[in-house]
Amino acid sequence: MISDNNSFTYPVMEHFYTIQGEGAYTGCAAYFIRLGGCDVGCVWCDVKESWDAAAHPQMSVSDLVSLVTSTPAKICVITGGEPAMYDLNPLISQLQSVSVRVHIETSGAYEIQGKPDWICLSPKKFKFPIKEALVRANEYKAVVFHKSDIEWALSYVSDLPSSCIKYLQPEWSKSELVTPLIIDFVKSNPDWRISLQTHKFLNIP
Numbered sequence: 001m002i003s004d005n006n007s008f009t010y011p012v013m014e015h016f017y018t019i020q021g022e023g024a025y026t027g028c029a030a031y032f033i034r035l036g037g038c039d040v041g042c043v044w045c046d047v048k049e050s051w052d053a054a055a056h057p058q059m060s061v062s063d064l065v066s067l068v069t070s071t072p073a074k075i076c077v078i079t080g081g082e083p084a085m086y087d088l089n090p091l092i093s094q095l096q097s098v099s100v101r102v103h104i105e106t107s108g109a110y111e112i113q114g115k116p117d118w119i120c121l122s123p124k125k126f127k128f129p130i131k132e133a134l135v136r137a138n139e140y141k142a143v144v145f146h147k148s149d150i151e152w153a154l155s156y157v158s159d160l161p162s163s164c165i166k167y168l169q170p171e172w173s174k175s176e177l178v179t180p181l182i183i184d185f186v187k188s189n190p191d192w193r194i195s196l197q198t199h200k201f202l203n204i205p
């Protein structure tokens with residue numbers, strides 16, 4: 001029921017309208033909703049304040065949809081935290097009902113509930129991705145913190161759909177060290193692409 005969907009709530013750490021900086025939709029305007037709550041525990045996480053869901057206010061689907069539709073945004077990115085810890089059906093379906101595309105950014109550690117228009121799966125060594133999530137990925141974006149991360153990322157490729165776009169992305173603080181390795185890898189494996197955190201170069205959220 002629509003009314004039930006509208007009153008469903010999520011812990012929201014922050015929300016903002018900006019430019020997607022990473023991956024397949026780099027350069028596209030998008031409204032970001034960052035849900036609180038994550039138990040993946042990446043050592044290099046740049047949003048550690050998102051981990052504790054209880055530290056963030058609950059917001060209803062109707063309030064979130066109103067925020068998105070108060071902008072010209074045609075894409076809403078639900079990120080985290082780990083958004084797949086929650087039943088995303090109510091938020092996804094209400095956004096789609098007002099013609100907003102919904103993109104999810106997940107580690108793949110949980111089964112994704114709901115039918116987003118795009119799933120970006122960024123696997124993490126700290127809590128492995130599950131097959132049920134991998135088989136639904138539109139985009140696979142492995143963050144490279146150490147050179148061994150490239151080989152580790154390859155170990156999940158057989159579970160990805162053939163249409164999935166595969167990216168290696170240098171972890172920001174290790175960029176100088178790992179970017180040359182990524183460049184060499186992509187030149188040797190042209191079915192992979194490089195993703196950069198362009199929003200950090202642009203100094204936008």
Ligand code: SF4
Pocket residue numbers: 038039040041042044045046047048050080081082107124
């Ligand atoms: S999955 Fe994302 S939010 Fe969670 S610890 Fe890793 S980088 Fe941080």
